[in-house]
Amino acid sequence: LEVGISYARELSVKPDFWFLGLADEHFDLVVLLCETASGQTLEFVIPPQIVKEIWSILSRSPGQVKFHVSKGGSTYELRIPGGSMRPINEYLGNASVIK
Numbered sequence: 001l002e003v004g005i006s007y008a009r010e011l012s013v014k015p016d017f018w019f020l021g022l023a024d025e026h027f028d029l030v031v032l033l034c035e036t037a038s039g040q041t042l043e044f045v046i047p048p049q050i051v052k053e054i055w056s057i058l059s060r061s062p063g064q065v066k067f068h069v070s071k072g073g074s075t076y077e078l079r080i081p082g083g084s085m086r087p088i089n090e091y092l093g094n095a096s097v098i099k
Helices: 048-057
Strands: 003-009 017-023 029-035 041-046 064-072 075-080 084-087
Touching: 003 017, 017 029, 029 048, 029 064, 041 075, 048 075
Parallel strands: 003 029
Antiparallel strands: 017 064, 029 041, 064 075, 075 084
């Protein structure tokens, strides 16, 4: 199982947003560590079937795949290029998918 782990800290100039990057390589599972301005770490464990589904449509820069996580109310979402959003609350603390 190839696991990619990325980290970002919430910035006071852009609250409720996290911008993460990961090497543009093959990963079965992705863990997005989002630190809040207050110091809490949110761990989103994105399972293999979702990684396969979204990997090819995520934004890229040279050598990196970009993940944009946002929070609206109590809902965390992954922004997908083209304007769509994918709710990711169900993956928060979802360590059970790591085997």
